[in-house]
Amino acid sequence: MSMTSDIYKTIAKKSPESLFKDRGSKFIGQAHPVKEEAEIERILTELKNKHSKASHICYAWQLGKNYEHYRANDDGEPNNSAGLPIYGQLQSFEVTQILVTVIRYYGGTNLGVGGLIQAYKTAAQLALESANIKTKVITEALQIDFEYALLHTVMRIIKEEQISVTSQKMELSCSITLAIRKKDLNSIKKRFDAVFGLTVITENF
Missing domain, CATH: 3.30.70.260 (ACT domain)
Structure with missing residues (x-):
């Protein structure tokens, strides 16, 4: 999306949970509408309480109608193997005012960095595909x-x-x-x- 555009894409409500499995590990993706970082912290806290036995809760978010603020977090996974692939899907779908989380339950088999990148990317993609993305005018x-x-x-x-x-x-x-x-x-x-x-x-x- 052009930085000079007066439209942006976002979601009005959180998506259903999307499940992706790879060699025993479960990856649960979900997209959440957010307007500020305080909302993001609240959602992450709720997810940590709900999924207390999860191995990792990785995420990426983008804020601002001009797509000016973003962050990605690997939550202990190898560097850039989780948060960045999730953020890549935010860019691919051109969405903002959004948080995408991917919760991993470890299945006992290491996937390697390449496998992790693909798994987190796919889980994020599934979450965004199931979300109702709207185009809004600034x-x-x-x-x-x-x-x-x-x-x-x-x-x-x-x-x-x-x-x-x-x-x-x-x-x-x-x-x-x-x-x-x-x-x-x-x-x-x-x-x-x-x-x-x-x-x-x-x-x-």
């Missing part, structure tokens, strides 16, 4: 403050640009908050700025 809030006499002009621009109204106050002094797609913000803001008597304020959602 929007910004545009607040328009104006006197009631300008209402017709403001509403005409809103209708022509097909803008979503998120809140409004219609009195002698009016205020309308709009949700505008990021890529359209500058052009729409210029239209409102050209109307004498309007106060235009932008704010990220």
Whole structure:
């Protein structure tokens, strides 16, 4: 996904657990929607309590609508054999605001680094394939403050640009908050700025 794009992919709810087996070891993958690191820590704590007998709980996460924050963790597996393959699937599916965990129950046979990489990659892939991935648009809030006499002009621009109204106050002094797609913000803001008597304020959602 382009860093300059105003869309991103994520999930609204956690996926079902996906099971992958290799030479006795079980790998349980799951995708979780998250918005901040505190949520990630809470989910990991819950999983550690639920799967107290698991050999490893490996994971990777990506945060930010522009895909700017990420981390991968091997949880004791050989370096880069678990967390990185999971993170590779986050990149492959182009998802963010997400945590993918893979819980391993050791089956008694060493898989080797190559086997581990393939197993964690596959478990993460299965988890993401079973998740309901949605494409979302990055929007910004545009607040328009104006006197009631300008209402017709403001509403005409809103209708022509097909803008979503998120809140409004219609009195002698009016205020309308709009949700505008990021890529359209500058052009729409210029239209409102050209109307004498309007106060235009932008704010990220």
